[in-house]
Amino acid sequence: PADPQLTQLTPAEAFTFAVGTICQQGSYMSPRAMSVRVVMFVTLLASLFAFTSYSAKIVAILQTPSDAIQTIDDLTRSPMTLGVQETTYKRVYFAESNDPATQRLYKRKLLPLGERAYMSVVDGVRQLRTGLFAFQVEESSGYDIISKTFTEREKCGLQRVQAFKMPMVAVPIRKLSGYRELFAARLRWQREVGLMGREKRVWLAARTRCEADGAGFLSVRLADVLPAVQVLASGALL
Template identity: 70%
Template sequence: MEATLGMTLMLADADVAWAASNQLLDVYRIKHDQPLIATPLGDDAARAVLPAAPTRRRHLNNIYISGSVIISLPQYFKGWNDLTTRHIDIVPKVTYPLMMLLAEDLHFRYNLKQVEWYGENRNGSFDGLAGQIQRNEIEVGITSLFMRDDRIQVMHFFSETFELRGAFIFRQPAMSSVSNVFLLPFSRGVWLATGLVLALAAVLLALIARRQQLRAVDEAMERLSFGESVIFSVGTVCQQGFHVVPDLVSARIVMLCSLMLALFAFTAYSAKIVAILQTPSDAIRTIEDLTRSPMTLGVQETTYKRTYFAESTQPATQKLYRQKLLPLGDRAYLSVVDGVARLRTGLFAFQVEEPSGYNIISKTFTEREKCGLTQIQAFKLPMVAVPMRKHSGYKELFASRMRWQRETGLLDRTRKLWLALKPRCDAASGGFVSVGIIDVLPALHVLIAGMAASLFFLAIERSMARFHRYVPTCKSFDVPCRQQLQRTVEA
């Protein structure tokens, strides 16, 4: 048998039976440089239903299998069991204990190398760990890689480990930054009804004053013009008094009802304003909203930082990439710590792997800040799986035992240990939000516009006064005065 089969490569996945005159043997090698292992199958083996080869071969006799681990930031690496920096190299750290358990289960050991890159395709040739597998320098990667089409052509994947989600995480902007908070408390119907009632009050006061001017009963109402009636309505809205105190009961009733209306409306308005200022908006819900918003963007510094934006077929994602990210250049790409720190400043959205981002957020954000977080997925990342040399003789064996880890809950336990979930919101109604300049900016605009209008009309009034001072008023039949007016105008 040894002479016939020679150095034929029949590793643990192979299912080869050697039939001799007096026995039937199950034949395979543990490694290419190891001797054949022959196991008798018995006399009834031809009629028996044998378990699959990966099920029968669970002991690899402590052989060494070559592999590589990824440590992209060696200066921050503190060990495979260190949970304090799990946001760094989180994918290798999740996969490493699974692969160590696989080696213990199948009784083999690793001959490990260390690289810093997952591997990018450069004209068909990969670098990093993917390049080592492509060149057959290692048998298996002790990490997980994205299952991309270009990688599938040069390597195989034998077990999916978890789904890695990436999303833009941001704090919803304050309502005042996306809309005028001074218009939001009342619906359009309430605004119209309030305006009509106050306009009606101004008209009624003007009519009453007009009748009093004819009858000369109430001196205060005799001095009230229509313009002053309008000023009364505006002052009522602003909770201001009025200089005219009429004696007529009808006029007093109009004023009293107007003031009561303004009081009730102002109370409801103030309460609603406070609630709006304490509540974040929900103005940004889609990628299109994020593109139109005043937010600046950042992306986590990863191998695929530009790849999936550039390859995305979604028009909204492409538009966001061209308008928001490309103009920033390399300044758009940040570490997880720096990107999450900028999230707290407000108008900033950070594209990050969710477990890494939420790990930092859970440590640095206050409870109220955690409640204001929103996420939008720009593109869906492929599944991550453990890579292996193409046509490896251990693929089915390793895949079978990794499935066992998934079925028994070991894989899920590792995921929960290393992958941080979105922090719970336990303080949605607690604390206070400071009011900034942006919250009262519409009021400042109104003040500035009023000041500008007052200066404009002041200039007109002074011009008219100067004109009347130097140009006398003449009657049509006053010929000498008209001649003097003509000479003044010509001068």
């Protein structure tokens, strides 16, 4: 015998069942035929698996730091605002650099802002927390403030791009001088025994490390879900 609930099933009702299944909703239909029940059960179960996989993928994407900006050109093309630590040599470098990528960055990001592009380390690091902002700063100064003010989750969201190459530091010695081997041997010895590393740790702040590794919780307040509550209340009243 035919199932009376299925003989009157219209295409609109079938579409409603399909949409409801995708949205994790139940169905008012309760067919007696075992084959139809199996089909409905498999459909709802497949929808559950698809919804779970989709949710897990979205969470993984949101927790993974973006790697869209790797070079100066990527920063130039991005919608991010750029700030520079207030120092005299950086003003001269960006304005007179022969590097084409640096000049493009200067003309597009720094020149339109004028004096507002140059700021103190404290102000620049504070704006880093607001998002869509890049700050060119001395590593030792920036890492020191970041380690004191940023949370572990915020540290994991930071990314570093080298703005310009620093010149190699060396000890100048007269050509064919007999002190060359002496200086080279003592400098190698200082590096091997750890004296250079010790002085670097004393005078320069270490690079911030991401120790949270995506772990952490974000509190959701009523104001964050207020639009959804308003829509639900409007639907209940109607």
